[in-house]
Amino acid sequence: MTLDLLVFAQAGGQEAVDKFANATSSGIALGAIYALLALGLVLIYKATQVLNFAHGALAALGAFFAAYLATVINFPGRYVTFLPTTVQWILSALVAVLITAVVGLVLERLAIRPMIGEPLFSVVMITIALDIVIRTVTDDLIGTNPRPLGDPWGADVVNIGPAVIAKSEIATVVVTIIALVGLALFFRSRYGVAMRAVAFDQEAAMAQGISAGRIFALAWAIGAGLAATAGIFSSLFPRSSIGVSNTTAFFAFRALPAIVIGGLDSITGAVVGGFIVGLAESYAGAYLTGATFSFLGLGFAGVMPYLVMLVVLLVRPYGLFGTEEIRRV
């Protein structure tokens, strides 16, 4: 498909090549953010069988922490002034991710753990309640005006071939790759194996001495950390030039088609789904607009991921990488 599009683009001359290159780079950057969000959602779902509706709120909270640490109290930058400002900002972002992970840990302990054994629907409702609480508190913390994150890349761009790419977009993709590698290593660790065991068969894992509760907490902590990372990078130029605001939390819902496309319980699927959604949205925005496609109506780019999702579900009802569930009836 990509090759076809490239040929199509080249047939239209330099302008078309530029358009295709920019749509692709933008789609990849957007897909990276969706992948980060989807990874967190899938991780929590895999371990606890719960779709976390508070994920967007955690993303916004993490972005707020980063903005506060980097631009208000300059932590930990004020203690490491000998380091370059870029490193100082990265440290602030890291601390923000860690704080959000701790919030995730606490939420799991206070709100999710007591619900073990209760119907899953009830637990999902709890995550909706958590979303409202966290969003309200975060909105209050942010205040009425958006908060810039003070990142070192600002509005800087680089030209890579015909594509004009923001430095923050490159950073987003790099961070997503780092997160992926980190998760891959984690799943090879003792706790990672334990998490896989709990996800595979909770009772059997517990019989082997694995603490399911601890694994749930760990999944929520990592999921919240990933949400915060996505929140931070979705609040940077050019995605949101003025930083984290009271609309940031809603961005996470755009990643929902990604986890369905990839398969609800697949880490690989989350990443692939994220990039598919990002690219689909970007290509639809670039090519399915203008007078020729006016019959598609306004905002068709936002519908495109759901169309892709429907097509995927028709062919593979459990998503591209999801586990097929067989029930005896």
Place this chain on the structure above:
Amino acid sequence: MKKLRIFVLVLALALVAAACSSDGDDTTTTTAGGDATETTVATETTAATETTVATETTAATETTVAPADLKTDFGVDVEAGTITVGQTADLTGPFAPLVAPILAGQQMYWAWVNGNGGIGGMEVLMETRDTNYQVEQHIAAYDEIRDLVVAISHTTGSPQTLAISDALEEDSMIAVPATWYSGWTDTNIAPTVLHTGNPYCLEAMNGLDWMVSVEAEEGNDAPTLAIASIPGDFGFDPMAGATMWAEINGIEIVYDGSGKIIPGQDQKPIADAIVASGADLVYVTTTPTTFSEVYGAALQQGFEAKWSGSGPTYNPAFLVSPIADAIQRDWYGTFYMQPWGGDSAGMALTMQLVEASGADIPANDYVGLGVVEAMIVHAALEAAYASGDMTRAGVLAALRTLDNVDFQGMAPAENYTGSTADQIQRSITLWRPSVANLEAGGSGSEIVESDFVGPTAESFDFQEACFQF
């Protein structure tokens, strides 16, 4: 099970606490003018009192009507000595950054009025509801307060205000909208909703008249135009103005994205289309957040043009963001009144009120707008009091006798009598974004010209709303 019950209880408490934690609570009744600070305001601004309030208001204050003889229905309690005005305000939605300072301005103004004897000795209270910029919430908010108030001194949003306009008319309730839809001036649409300032479509004409003159000075006599907006009357009214401006002036519209900016979606396609059009002038109307996304994505591609848009599209927060340098270069701002720190008696009063309030209110152009909104209602209430009829119908009737509500230079005077053409406001303030101004304690808006009327806006035959539903 016991654990579960305790947990549910804790969660419920947390929800209640969260709901109550907002700075701008959903429900607030504010008594303005009762405390020591407010008394100080009155004392310190005695001189301003005599020069600032509209002529009609001053005259009305001197008219003595025994409160017992007043005709009243809703929102005026003669025995308690209170007059309640309502606000259906977006305190938590996309325009909250602009609405919060508006309400702060209103609060300070009513405190000052109360400190100066109120209206016929009665003090003015504020009854505020949060609407989150949601139409349904706005309707519910109005339903909640409609029997508690005599007038609505603030209602956020065009579609939201339009949604309650029938109810407002049914109640004979005057309402000052924080929206500049040209239909508010059209006497056939929402007759109790009061226009204030240059409507969106004429604002677009004024802004484009200004930008095209700058282009001409720079040697470009045939600039091209790209336009884009969110759907709805907030977007379509200015787009109608920009389109008419282009037709009148023979300017080519190289990209028309009217209604194509959908908040919450990826805005890069809009930016791509604007960039591809190669327009010299861009006119955009949307929320500040989505504007930053469109502008940021265009900027990423190295696009340079003169940008402008309806007032609420811009947010001073742009000046402390990564796009600060570019926005200083590109944005040609228009506003319905003088920005913060403007040179007028009205703005001097606003500055005094801010200083005397002791509140930590950042420099923001919308504080003055709150004062202007309150001044309109104040003038209507004073006129109604003078007539002895403070029913809602009485306030409406009194308002319709005011042909020169004067804001002492802070905003162009308004006429609420006569035909649509008589009432249209053509004047606007031009300004440029300035980090230096912001760093010097201003709002970041450097005034270029007050009371500007461009040639297209001046000659435009305004007989009805530019955009009809």
